[in-house]
Amino acid sequence: MQNQSLTIKKEKILTGDRATGQLHLGHFVGSLQQRTALQHQYEQTILVADLQGLTDNGHNPHKVSSNILNVVADYLAVGIDPQKTTICLQSAIPALSELTMYYSNLVSVARLQRNPTVKNEIAGKSFGSSIPTGFLTYPISQAADITAFKATLIPVGDDQLPMIEQTNEIVRKLNYIAQDDILVECRPLLSKVSRLPSSDGKSKMSKSMGNCILLDSSERDISKAVKSMYTDPSHLRVEDPGKVEGNVVFTYLDAFHPDAAYVHELKARYQQGGLGDGTTKKILEECLQEILKPIRERRKTFISDKSQLIEILRSGSQKSQEESNQVLNSVKNAFGLNFFQL
Ligand code: TRP
Secondary structure: OHHHHHHOOOOEEEEEEEOOOOOEHHHHHHHHHHHHHHOOOOEEEEEEEHHHHHOOOOOOOHHHHOOHHHHHHHHHHHOOOOOOEEEEEHHHOHHHHHHHHHHHHHOOHHHHHHOHHHHHHHHHOOOOOOOOHHHHOHHHHHHHHHHHOOOOEEEEOHHHHHHHHHHHHHHHHHHHHHOOOOOOOOEEEEOOOOOOOOOOOOOOOOOOOOOOOEOOOOHHHHHHHHHOOOOOOOOOOOOOOOOOOOOHHHHHHHHHOOOHHHHHHHHHHHHHOOOOHHHHHHHHHHHHHHHHHHHHHHHHHHHOOHHHHHHHHHHHHHHHHHHHHHHHHHHHHHOOOOOOOO
16 A cells, blocks of 8 residues: 555545534535545545634634534544545644635735625625634635645535635645745536535525434434425325425435436326325435434444544644645745744
8 A cells, every 4th residue: 555655646635524513414415425435546635624613603612622523423434434534633733724824915805705605605694794804714724725735636515616716826826926836726526416405495404403414313303304305385185296396305316316217217207296295205214214324323333432533633633734734834935934944
């Protein structure tokens, strides 16, 4: 393994999650499944983004600190293997904060305000005129995350595309200053399912709104969530033709059912009339129970051994410190500020 990685230089992947809650089915289908597969072909680092989580939780830091190990347990439960994937903690890697400081001199406030994702998020929160500086500038910190690992491939949902664009702008500016390609540009790797709707079909999935299925949801909670899913309100009797678009049960079947041809057939029957919501929900529930049972059981084992989780995070962070310090060094050099080499 060691020798192989010396000869075949694998492309580098970096992803991350804000540590503000347990991970749910949306994460699973949007990114976790993909990461589990990618770890076999690429060199992958996953960042538990606690600092980014703080950007809108500065006054409620417990929401972040109490979820760090939850997120690590979620990773392990879905099959992310710490032997193959480096799992690290953003706040334990000082170079990430330092790089953010250097990069922030290359990005205007207007540019940050124009970032569509940040703009949307600000509109959806109740900051009023008190937008935390850290929140407005988190795309810079995310650029630090990505460049610190020389990552070229970023598996993300489409809401993260503006972050990739901003990262590449910073890379180009810095390379121009350095007159050398010290940083590398990255590209997104979009997942098949970008955003899974919440069970009410209206909003984003959120644990606090009780409209999502967590990776450790109990059998009963899964059943309850599926039974309450939004379908087609005008599909009143089994024999009525029903609508598939916007019907959350079918969106989930598309995302999770292993047999696409069967789902296709179900959709046709539903549209024709003669297939009841009770039946489609039963099929979905069975499928979700089957996927989540082993994950829930594995997660239970991992979360009960906190010291193992901490050790995984500690050794991943240490390895990441070494990698990111090299990039920090070259960035400091580019600014002529490396008086005492790290
Ligand atoms: N912004 C990402 C999210 O909200 C989390 C994240 C932090 C990230 N740093 C990253 C994603 C670097 C990709 C690469 O989920």
